[in-house]
Amino acid sequence: MPEDPKPAADGGVPFDATQWYVVKQGDTLSKIAIEFYGDASLYPKIFDANRDQLTDPDKIRVGQKLRIP
Numbered sequence: 606m607p608e609d610p611k612p613a614a615d616g617g618v619p620f621d622a623t624q625w626y627v628v629k630q631g632d633t634l635s636k637i638a639i640e641f642y643g644d645a646s647l648y649p650k651i652f653d654a655n656r657d658q659l660t661d662p663d664k665i666r667v668g669q670k671l672r673i674p
Contacts, residue, residue, distance in 0.1 A: 623654075624673040634662050641673050650674055 626637055634648035642650070652662045654672040659665065 626671050626673050628665050628667055628669040628671060630667050632665065632667075634665060637671070637673070 624641070626641070628637075634651050635645040637651055638648040639645050648662060651671060651673060652659055654674045658669065658671075665671070
């Protein structure tokens with residue numbers, strides 16, 4: 606079970622805009638960028654947000670859970 610988020614300085618819950626996407630067969634970062642941003646050329650945003658698990662934007666794996674900033 607995930608932990609509850611720590612309260613923000615004002616006592617509220619901090620806002621986390623991160624969305625998640627699970628890679629499906631045939632996906633590319635460009636296709637995912639089109640789905641979320643409407644522009645394939647924005648795929649580096651997704652790549653940069655996932656550098657902890659991606660070393661090459663052309664090597665994503667089915668089942669990988671990617672952050673979508």
